[in-house]
Amino acid sequence: MADHNRYEADPNRVAIVLPGARYTPAHPLLYFTRGVLHAHGWTVQEVWWEPPALSDRAAVSGWVCDQATAALDREKAERLLLVGKSLGTFAAPVAVERDLPAIWLTPLCGERYVTGALTTATAPTLLVGGTGDPTWNGDLARSTKAEVLEIPGADHGLETEHDPVNSADILRQVVGTVDGFVARL
Template identity: 35%
Template sequence: MESRRTAVILPGRSYGAYVPQLFFPMLAAQRRGAEVRALDWKRLEELDTIKLDKIARWVSTQVAPVLKDCDPASTVVIGKSLGSYAAPLVARYGLPAIWVTPVLISQDVVDGIKDCAAPRLIVGGSADPVWDADQAFQLSDRVVEIPDADHGLMVDDLARSAAGLGKLATGAEHFLDSIGWTTS
């Protein structure tokens, strides 16, 4: 019996799972029959007291219970920013992932994405201080870079920002199709 498709949403620090940067990839997964499991960070105030080199461990302790029963054949992770610190754990479970504005200046995040044998899409903005386009293209052959976009994938013009989110949505749809998650 085939497992039900599941999209695990790992939000950024400042907003929940339903920001446009996560909503469009999540909707693409839902339209392909996925059930959504959106993580809500617990004890977020602890982050202010945690040293930078311990963030990946803190994130993993919260994400591990969500991923432990996931089937790699029917699960995709969609993570933004803080959620990208779960990349080492996602790699351990061998799950495909869509990383939106991953923290590519963190070696934990880079190593986690690099160590994962499963397919991945990496999305970021060229004006994001935690984005490294060269690194992104070394980590995956599926990269969407939005020119002049910041960490929220926004630019100075709202219409151009919406167009950038459209590129994210299209990239997510193509990625999901490429891993066999086509619409029926």
């Protein structure tokens, strides 16, 4: 079951924000992405969820896609955008199927449900990951048609251990890249 927080702006442009397993929309990457989207006039629909304990990756992917589809189907907007962090990137097939632009933060590049979609996406897509994240594959990301921001040494939270100042600099870089990407949509 998912809850939703909504930040109104232009009702004809709606961004759906899908969190990670333990990375909620209140965490910095998604919080500031919401701020960027809202500043550019997008209505933002945050999905808050508690993922079920599923060990089968197909079931996990299906559950996330169902959550994304349900959120998208509630919208009557002319333009839609998907944003996902980690677990939320399992919704990449939904973005491809609907030809939606997307922002994928720390996409799960080792999951075939995600990589298959990333490699076939034709709508504007931004992929953000760090070289210190075992779920990131920079070569795969660069082989797609997506815009790519790769952060040297950044982990799955796009931070660097024991260096909060550098982690804040990384956050600023990610937010600036997201801002530029959203401005071009």
